[in-house]
Amino acid sequence: MAEESQAKEIMPQSLADFKFEKILNIIPETQNMIVLATGNMTGKPEPALVFLLKAQFEESNIPIFFAGSEEGDKILPVEFLQNLQHNDKFYNFIGKCDPRLNPLFVKLIYPATPKDIEKYTPTKTLVLRETPEIYSKYVKSYIESRAVEKELKWVWNILDGISEKERVIYHDDDPETGFTIVPDTKWDERNMKYLYFTVLAKTRKIKSLRDINGSHIEFLKRMKEEAMKAAKAKYGVPSAQLLCYVHYLPSFMQLHYHVINIERGDMRGPRCILVDDIIDNLQRDPEYYQKSNLTIPLSETHEIVSAMKADGFVFEE
Structure with missing residues (x-):
């Protein structure tokens, strides 16, 4: 019970609970990131490893991005925020969609040991x-x-x-x-x-x-x-x-x-x-x-x- 109580006392609420130190690695295929940070929730500064992962889209949600969806008024269109490139029939945009459909997953190792940090440092x-x-x-x-x-x-x-x-x-x-x-x-x-x-x-x-x-x-x-x-x-x-x-x-x-x-x-x-x-x-x-x-x-x-x-x-x- 003491261990469970301690775990609750230091439960992080947001990334603002940590101080950014540096980016350890970027996975090119997915653009996921591993970040080294520092937290003070144990009573002293200790390192943390923060993994930032974009979730995959669910196939069942894709139709509601488009007109004519059977969902009707539930359409959540993808807004084009910036045109990165246009050449003839080819376009590249930065888009924005409802974050509920493509959330950010955050994995945290805290406090991180030197072996943890070494493992994720290229x-x-x-x-x-x-x-x-x-x-x-x-x-x-x-x-x-x-x-x-x-x-x-x-x-x-x-x-x-x-x-x-x-x-x-x-x-x-x-x-x-x-x-x-x-x-x-x-x-x-x-x-x-x-x-x-x-x-x-x-x-x-x-x-x-x-x-x-x-x-x-x-x-x-x-x-x-x-x-x-x-x-x-x-x-x-x-x-x-x-x-x-x-x-x-x-x-x-x-x-x-x-x-x-x-x-x-x-x-x-x-x-x-x-x-x-x-x-x-x-x-x-x-x-x-x-x-x-x-x-x-x-x-x-x-x-x-x-x-x-x-x-x-x-x-x-």
């Missing part, structure tokens, strides 16, 4: 071919250092029913084989084209892909199957349109799946490994992920890269 990316030896010497200790309450409390809150109870789609509380399915915060829960679930395993024993072996096959299958069922039953999205994968290295050190509509296009790069491929590899060799080399992208400022360079490992420039 840097040069290096590619590491991680052997089992490199994993044992450098990567395992890094993973274990982040599998702690400070980093995972928000995950445990969901799994234990303390936070986000109203958003849970599926929950199994078994300490070894249980898991919880929730909509990912990167999805607005309205546009099925951009469906995105996170499936959180209850067990704290599986921190990353390297901890998975043949004894987990049925568990891995069930996590995927329940996510597929939930997507169809609750949102009408069939399994043929869904991808289910894990990241390696993961962003947080407790087994979890990403389940997305393939039309999102989010599954990119060597970090993304399909769950079906993981299961196939384990069926061929139960110790596949203890024996294999894995390719991982790392920031040039990453702790693992720094530790390897300190030992004389050379990354080709």
Whole structure:
């Protein structure tokens, strides 16, 4: 109860509660922004990460922008504010529509840790071919250092029913084989084209892909199957349109799946490994992920890269 009370006391009301510091990143494809700011709501200045995301339009709302809509007097036209370019039949305008139809989503991490800020600050990316030896010497200790309450409390809150109870789609509380399915915060829960679930395993024993072996096959299958069922039953999205994968290295050190509509296009790069491929590899060799080399992208400022360079490992420039 004390934790819930504290959370309410520092609940931000607007971006005016924070002081702008700088723009960390702009995602060109969507023009979404990640901003570094400072807040004082905990009693001292602490950093905040602010994510500004424009929502997708809902297809059902588009007709009311135009004349002849079946909605009649509910027409909400898009006003042309500025003509940016006109050449023959080609026009480009800055337009304005009712903000209820295209709201601004704001995601906030506050207080943000140095690791949070590093994660969202663009840097040069290096590619590491991680052997089992490199994993044992450098990567395992890094993973274990982040599998702690400070980093995972928000995950445990969901799994234990303390936070986000109203958003849970599926929950199994078994300490070894249980898991919880929730909509990912990167999805607005309205546009099925951009469906995105996170499936959180209850067990704290599986921190990353390297901890998975043949004894987990049925568990891995069930996590995927329940996510597929939930997507169809609750949102009408069939399994043929869904991808289910894990990241390696993961962003947080407790087994979890990403389940997305393939039309999102989010599954990119060597970090993304399909769950079906993981299961196939384990069926061929139960110790596949203890024996294999894995390719991982790392920031040039990453702790693992720094530790390897300190030992004389050379990354080709």
